Amino acid sequence: MNKMNLTLDEDAAAFREEVRAFLDAKLPPAMARAQRLTTTVFSEYELSHPWHEILARKGWAAPDWPVEHGGTGWDATRRYIFASEMERAATPYISPIGLHMVGPVLIKFGTAEQKKQFLPRILEAKDYWCQGFSEPGAGSDLASLKLRAVRQGDDYVLNGSKIWTTHAHVANWMIALVRTSDGPKPQAGISCLLVPMTAAGVQVRPIRTIGGDHEVNEVFFEDTRVPVENLVAAEGQGWAIAKYLLEFERGSVMAAASLRRSLNELLDRALAIDIDDPDIEYSLSRLGIDIDTLEMMELTMLSSLSRGEAPGAESSILKLRVSQLQQQVTEMALQLAGESALRWETHRAFHEICSTPDEDANKPALSRYLNTRANTIFGGSSEIQRTIIAKQLLKL
Known part of the structure; x- marks a missing residue:
C-alpha cells in the first residue's frame, strides 16, 4: 500500500x-x-x-x-x-471576486479587448469587483433570476435588482448574470455582463448583517445601459460561465491553515482563563482532529490540481466541510467568551476599539459567530453541495 x-x-x-x-x-x-x-x-x-x-x-x-x-x-x-x-x-x-473569479473567467471566456482592458487593472488593484448573482427570488435557485437585459442598439438596458452583493458599496465593477431571453429551459436565457457600478441607474442600498457589519448590499438597476462589448462570451452562455466560476471559487478554498490558526488562538485563550471543563477540552481536541482531516482533503485536492485535473465534487466536499468547521470554531470562541460575549458592540472595526487580550478575544466573538451562520448558505448552500456530491460521486 x-x-x-x-x-x-x-x-x-x-x-x-x-x-x-x-x-x-x-x-x-x-x-x-x-x-x-x-x-x-x-x-x-x-x-x-x-x-x-x-x-x-x-x-x-x-x-x-x-x-x-x-x-x-x-x-x-x-x-x-x-x-x-x-x-x-x-x-x-x-477580495476573491476580481483575482479568483473575474480574472479566470475572462482568461477562459473573454475577448482579447476584455483581457487587455480588465486583467492588468485587476492584477494591480486598480479595479474592485463585486459579484451580481443572487436576487430576492433567486439564491440557491439561480436559474430563476430575473434581472432583465434588453438589447437596444449598442447597449443592453438593465432593469431589476441583485441582493447579498458583497462590497458593492466600494466596488467600481460588477460581474453580473442577467436574463437576455426566455424559454422552456431558463438556464439557456442567462448571459454574463461586466457592469460599471458608476453607470446611470445603479443604486446601492446597504444591508446590515445579523452580526452588525456592513458587508453586503442590495443593488438596483433602472434603465442602466451597459455596452454590448461588455458581454462575456455570447448570449445564453451565462450558465456555463457561472458553473465554471463557482467551481473555480469552491476549488480554491484552502482553509486548514486559517482554521488551525484560529484553533491555536482558542487553545491559548483556554489556557489564559484556566478552563476546567471536560466538554470544552473534548470539543477542542475534536476540532484539532477535524482540521487535520480537512488538511488531508486539501492535499488530495492539491494532488489532483498538480496533475492538471479540474476540481469536481471534491470542491463541493471542501466547501461543505470548511463552512461547518468555521461555524464550529466561532461557536467555541463564543463558549470561551461566556457572558462577556453578550455585551453587544456597535462600533466597527474591532481593532480600533479593542485594547487588551481579553477584549481582542471577547468583543468580536458574538459578531463573528452570527456572521458565520451564513457560511453554509453563500457560495451554494450546504444542501446544494450535498446534491452536487450525490450526483457526481454517487451518480444519483
Whole structure:
C-alpha cells in the first residue's frame, strides 16, 4: 500500500522560507492584528486594498493566473504553500471576486479587448469587483433570476435588482448574470455582463448583517445601459460561465491553515482563563482532529490540481466541510467568551476599539459567530453541495 509523502522537498522548503521572510518583512503587525479581529468574510477594503498593492508590487497577487497574464508560474505545491503561509500569518483577505473569479473567467471566456482592458487593472488593484448573482427570488435557485437585459442598439438596458452583493458599496465593477431571453429551459436565457457600478441607474442600498457589519448590499438597476462589448462570451452562455466560476471559487478554498490558526488562538485563550471543563477540552481536541482531516482533503485536492485535473465534487466536499468547521470554531470562541460575549458592540472595526487580550478575544466573538451562520448558505448552500456530491460521486 502506497503511503502519502507529506515532507516538503528541498526546493519547496526553500520556497516556504522565502514566503515567510517576505511576510515578516512586508506584513505590518497592525495589519495582521486587524485581520485577526475581522468578523466579516472579506476584509474591509481599507485593509485588503493596501495588502493587494504590496503583493502586486512583488508579483505575487495572482498565483493562479497564467504567466502571460501576470501569474507567478508556480506549480500547485507552491500555490498551496503560499496560501497556507498567508493564512498562518493572518494577512488580510483580498477580495476573491476580481483575482479568483473575474480574472479566470475572462482568461477562459473573454475577448482579447476584455483581457487587455480588465486583467492588468485587476492584477494591480486598480479595479474592485463585486459579484451580481443572487436576487430576492433567486439564491440557491439561480436559474430563476430575473434581472432583465434588453438589447437596444449598442447597449443592453438593465432593469431589476441583485441582493447579498458583497462590497458593492466600494466596488467600481460588477460581474453580473442577467436574463437576455426566455424559454422552456431558463438556464439557456442567462448571459454574463461586466457592469460599471458608476453607470446611470445603479443604486446601492446597504444591508446590515445579523452580526452588525456592513458587508453586503442590495443593488438596483433602472434603465442602466451597459455596452454590448461588455458581454462575456455570447448570449445564453451565462450558465456555463457561472458553473465554471463557482467551481473555480469552491476549488480554491484552502482553509486548514486559517482554521488551525484560529484553533491555536482558542487553545491559548483556554489556557489564559484556566478552563476546567471536560466538554470544552473534548470539543477542542475534536476540532484539532477535524482540521487535520480537512488538511488531508486539501492535499488530495492539491494532488489532483498538480496533475492538471479540474476540481469536481471534491470542491463541493471542501466547501461543505470548511463552512461547518468555521461555524464550529466561532461557536467555541463564543463558549470561551461566556457572558462577556453578550455585551453587544456597535462600533466597527474591532481593532480600533479593542485594547487588551481579553477584549481582542471577547468583543468580536458574538459578531463573528452570527456572521458565520451564513457560511453554509453563500457560495451554494450546504444542501446544494450535498446534491452536487450525490450526483457526481454517487451518480444519483
